[in-house]
Amino acid sequence: MMPESPIQPLEPIQKVPRHIAIVMDGNGRWAASRGLPRLAGHRAGTENLRRVIRACVEFNVKVLTIYAFSTENWGRPSDEVEGLMMILEDVIDRELDELHAEGVRLRHIGRLDRLNPRLREKVLNAVELTKNNDQLVLCIAWNYGGRDEIICAIQNLIADGIKPEQISEELVSNYMFTVGIPDPDLIIRTSGEMRISNFLIWQSAYSEWYITPTLWPDFNREELYKALQAYSQRDRRFGKLTNGCEKD
Numbered sequence: 001m002m003p004e005s006p007i008q009p010l011e012p013i014q015k016v017p018r019h020i021a022i023v024m025d026g027n028g029r030w031a032a033s034r035g036l037p038r039l040a041g042h043r044a045g046t047e048n049l050r051r052v053i054r055a056c057v058e059f060n061v062k063v064l065t066i067y068a069f070s071t072e073n074w075g076r077p078s079d080e081v082e083g084l085m086m087i088l089e090d091v092i093d094r095e096l097d098e099l100h101a102e103g104v105r106l107r108h109i110g111r112l113d114r115l116n117p118r119l120r121e122k123v124l125n126a127v128e129l130t131k132n133n134d135q136l137v138l139c140i141a142w143n144y145g146g147r148d149e150i151i152c153a154i155q156n157l158i159a160d161g162i163k164p165e166q167i168s169e170e171l172v173s174n175y176m177f178t179v180g181i182p183d184p185d186l187i188i189r190t191s192g193e194m195r196i197s198n199f200l201i202w203q204s205a206y207s208e209w210y211i212t213p214t215l216w217p218d219f220n221r222e223e224l225y226k227a228l229q230a231y232s233q234r235d236r237r238f239g240k241l242t243n244g245c246e247k248d
């Protein structure tokens with residue numbers, strides 16, 4: 001890991017989102033701008049994740065979901081896909097003990113069935129090992145797609161014999177990969193793209209979005225702080241009126 005500069009204290013944030021989800025985008029462009037192969041960008045993005053995890057703990061965020069590999073990303077060249085799989089395996093090998101010691105609980109959302117059995121085992125083992133940690137839930141979206149998640153939920157609802165009249169928002173939420181995790185309060189997308197790219201379609205119904213042109217490997221603690229400050233200023237109305245103006 002790169003040596004880190006001393007942490008400068010920042011003003012406390014007024015309203016901290018409980019759950020932040022990040023579309024970690026722009027690794028390829030980060031690499032291209034340096035004349036490096038795309039995988040070098042993915043590696044730099046992975047290094048960056050450690051900094052952002054630490055900053056989330058510092059700012060008292062309770063859940064961090066990271067979009068790391070989508071169901072659509074299988075469509076990339078096979079060397080990039082294989083490289084990404086190797087990076088995940090490497091991260092688990094190198095970082096699991098430290099994450100565990102820091103009280104990070106790992107969750108996975110998406111389907112594990114298409115991963116090679118060794119990687120699948122490592123993911124399951126990391127989830128099991130850290131299941132009682134409570135400092136931060138780090139939810140890794142890997143082979144994740146929002147539509148795939150909804151299909152999976154429908155299949156399981158039918159398989160469990162759920163009757164139409166039993167279906168409620170709460171029940172559907174409990175059939176999502178994110179069961180037990182509150183909906184994201186804030187979704188950050190790096191690299192300036194303004195689209196959802198099949199991320200947390202169900203869960204993001206009332207999430208606040210923050211989009212920054214910064215590419216993911218450059219998205220540091222200060223950038224996260226800026227996003228949190230922006231979130232603090234938002235007025236979340238959930239279709240109602242601003243606080244204090246509601247109808248009785």
Ligand code: IPE
Binds near residue numbers: 025027068069070084
């Ligand atoms: C995001 O970076 C990481 C993954 C999708 C795996 P990209 O690889 O999409 O980077 P750009 O968008 O090409 O710059």
Ligand code: IPE
Binds near residue numbers: 023026067069193197
């Ligand atoms: C979204 O980024 C998926 C991840 C960050 C893992 P993409 O780069 O795959 O999304 P598009 O293709 O620009 O929509």
Ligand code: MG
Binds near residue numbers: 025026027
């Ligand atoms: Mg991209």
